[in-house]
Amino acid sequence: MGNERVNETRRNFLRKSAVLAGTLLASSASQPFTAMIFAANQPDKSKPWYAIGIDIEKCIGCGMCAKACKSENDVPKEPFYYRSWVEQYILKNDGTLKVESPNGGIDGQKQSVPDEEIFKTFSVPKMCNHCEKSPCVQVCPVGATFDSPEGVVLVDDKYCIGCRYCIQACPYGCRYLHPEKKTADKCTLCYHRITKGLNPACFEVCPTGARIYGDLNDKNGVMHKFLKEHNCHVLKPNLNTGSKLFYNGLSAEVR
Amino acid sequence: MPPQLKTLLPLLAVFICLFLVARHFLIPESFGKYGHYRANSMDEIAALPIHYAGKSVCVDCHDTEAAKLSSDLHSGLTCEVCHGPGAKHADDPENNKLEKPGTREFCGRCHSFNAARRTEVIHQIDIKVHNIEKENCIDCHNPHAVWEMKE
Numbered sequence: 001m002g003n004e005r006v007n008e009t010r011r012n013f014l015r016k017s018a019v020l021a022g023t024l025l026a027s028s029a030s031q032p033f034t035a036m037i038f039a040a041n042q043p044d045k046s047k048p049w050y051a052i053g054i055d056i057e058k059c060i061g062c063g064m065c066a067k068a069c070k071s072e073n074d075v076p077k078e079p080f081y082y083r084s085w086v087e088q089y090i091l092k093n094d095g096t097l098k099v100e101s102p103n104g105g106i107d108g109q110k111q112s113v114p115d116e117e118i119f120k121t122f123s124v125p126k127m128c129n130h131c132e133k134s135p136c137v138q139v140c141p142v143g144a145t146f147d148s149p150e151g152v153v154l155v156d157d158k159y160c161i162g163c164r165y166c167i168q169a170c171p172y173g174c175r176y177l178h179p180e181k182k183t184a185d186k187c188t189l190c191y192h193r194i195t196k197g198l199n200p201a202c203f204e205v206c207p208t209g210a211r212i213y214g215d216l217n218d219k220n221g222v223m224h225k226f227l228k229e230h231n232c233h234v235l236k237p238n239l240n241t242g243s244k245l246f247y248n249g250l251s252a253e254v255r
Numbered sequence: 256m257p258p259q260l261k262t263l264l265p266l267l268a269v270f271i272c273l274f275l276v277a278r279h280f281l282i283p284e285s286f287g288k289y290g291h292y293r294a295n296s297m298d299e300i301a302a303l304p305i306h307y308a309g310k311s312v313c314v315d316c317h318d319t320e321a322a323k324l325s326s327d328l329h330s331g332l333t334c335e336v337c338h339g340p341g342a343k344h345a346d347d348p349e350n351n352k353l354e355k356p357g358t359r360e361f362c363g364r365c366h367s368f369n370a371a372r373r374t375e376v377i378h379q380i381d382i383k384v385h386n387i388e389k390e391n392c393i394d395c396h397n398p399h400a401v402w403e404m405k406e
Contacts, residue, residue: 057373057376058373058376060365060369060371060372060373060376060377061369061371061372062364062365063364064336064364068307068335068340071306071307071339071340072305072306072307072340088371089371090371108363108364109369109371110367110369111368111369111370111371115370118370121370121371122371123371123372143286143291143292143293144292145292146290146291146292147290148289148297149289154296154297154300156292156293156296156299157296158293158296158299159283159292159293159296188300191297191300191301192300192301192302192303192304192305193305193307195301196301196305198305198307198309199309201306201307201340204307204309204333204335205307205333205335205336206336207331207332207336207365208331208376208377209331
């Protein structure tokens with residue numbers, strides 16, 4: 001009698017376990033983890049789906065992009081408020097890493113370590129990655145930040161309550177609280193320019209053409225060409241954010 | 256159903272109605288059109304004023320400078336890289352003059368020695384040593400045609 005009951009419970013237990021495992025397997029198949037270059041999937045193929053490409057080999061760290069971004073978007077001039085900035089990475093011969101970004105690069109970068117001590121150095125322009133699965137959008141309690149149909153992550157400053165959850169959530173540090181508006185602010189990929197057919201300000205002023213942006217839906221477009229011809233990588237692929245900012249020549253030291 | 260619940264039912268109905276009315280007025284007009292956000296905010300962001308006019312606007316008036324620029328090494332640059340945002344100047348050229356930089360400090364932003372700059376991408380000099388008897392870069396170089404030396 002007791003033996004039978006135990007057997008039935010075991011059967012039920014196994015059945016429930018199988019159902020649970022199957023559900024987990026099926027749900028992981030519907031949203032698989034991927035570090036592929038097309039981790040981001042466009043929801044609507046009829047609209048443009050913007051992505052950004054930055055060629056670190058061409059970047060000279062002049063900081064014109066950071067300066068132009070502040071002018072174009074009326075970002076407060078004082079330090080620590082950036083939508084776009086440039087970091088200089090210096091790997092020293094003693095095995096240490098120095099990352100510096102004086103004033104975000106708006107006044108230009110100066111080499112602070114003598115040549116003899118440097119093993120390798122390069123500049124990395126940073127900006128919003130316009131992730132497809134944006135951590136910042138997921139945490140917004142009021143729906144003030146969102147992915148536009150073009151794949152641009154925007155902030156509705158009339159709806160934002162300034163709770164700063166998104167600033168905490170962004171793994172790339174691309175958001176700040178606007179000191180006057182008291183709302184979250186970030187790179188809009190110059191949405192007011194790209195909708196008028198102009199280049200975003202940082203792309204407009206880049207003297208070496210290190211930055212490009214384009215439509216991922218356009219199979220003959222500049223972004224597809226860039227991704228095919230370069231060995232591109234995204235920042236923090238382990239977080240599965242579906243980042244659409246692709247770096248050519250990205251070193252593993254860059255965080 | 257217990258009688259005390261029956262007396263509460265109308266009250267519950269009133270609360271639900273009030274909630275629906277309040278919800279109707281509190282949710283903005285275009286909320287939820289594309290997703291969990293106000294669709295109109297995209298139009299508001301798109302309507303923000305631009306500050307950088309773009310090279311094609313500059314070329315409309317400054318065609319001789321543009322022709323000279325495209326003849327030399329700086330041909331890949333847009334005007335506003337050095338001259339700064341020019342949308343106001345394009346609207347009202349008389350009252351909004353753009354900057355004409357050419358100091359060692361400014362040109363050095365791109366052209367001073369830095370190990371992070373690849374030599375094949377950009378010409379680099381030591382701004383503290385290079386031809387030190389002249390004060391500014393534009394005293395010798397024409398920025399629109401850099402190898403057309405003055406004097």
